[in-house]
Amino acid sequence: MTKTLATDASPPSTEPSNHSGTATPEAAIPQSFWLLKEGTAPKLGARAEGSISYSVLACKERRQLFIAITGNKGGGYFSKEHVSISKIEACLDSSSSAKPSTSKTFKEAFISRSSNNAGFLAAVMRHEGLLAAAPGAETQHVHSGEWAAWKKAMLAEAGQLIEVGIEDADKKPLQNELVQSPTEHKKTLSLPRKQ
Secondary structure, rough: OOOOOOOOOOOOOOOOOOOOOOOOOOOEEEEEEEEEEEEEEEEEOOOOOOOEEEEEEEEEEOOOEEEEEEEEEEEOOEEEEEEHHHHHHHHHHHHHOOOEEOOOHHHHOOOOOOOOHHHHHHHHHHHHEEEEEEEOOEEEEHHHHHHHHHHHHHHHHHOEEEEEEEOOOOOOOOOEEOOOOOOOOOOOOOOOOOO
């Protein structure tokens, strides 16, 4: 008899799960996505070490693209939620197009509020050729590449159909919890007590 343990590092299962760490069995419903690409992007910070692993996914109907941060070598919390490309574009549209943007521009694309999410997403977007370093400001970003061509190329990928549990109450991916890297397994996230 084989025993399977659910961990954050395990690949998404293609079979519906009857339990999860953040929702009751009745609340978890599977949602299908096409896993189109997996990649690794270098971190952007001047003193940052390691890399970010990510996936590019599409909804089952192949109408919408998503990026999910799936791993972090070098430490730091992050969220594994699926962030739609349309949300990312909306974040860029809301910032002044005349000036370069910072990684904080992408903060509103996430439900989770980990401070690393926006910077990690910017690293992924640069790696995919959709952003570039601003001239004279390595920590700021400017539009780069052909977004429409990138989206078309991604949607043309064959991909693999996977299922992800979704919370029934608010339709958020179950994978939007904060994840810590293996090197930080002893750290805990806590709020200060009221005095």
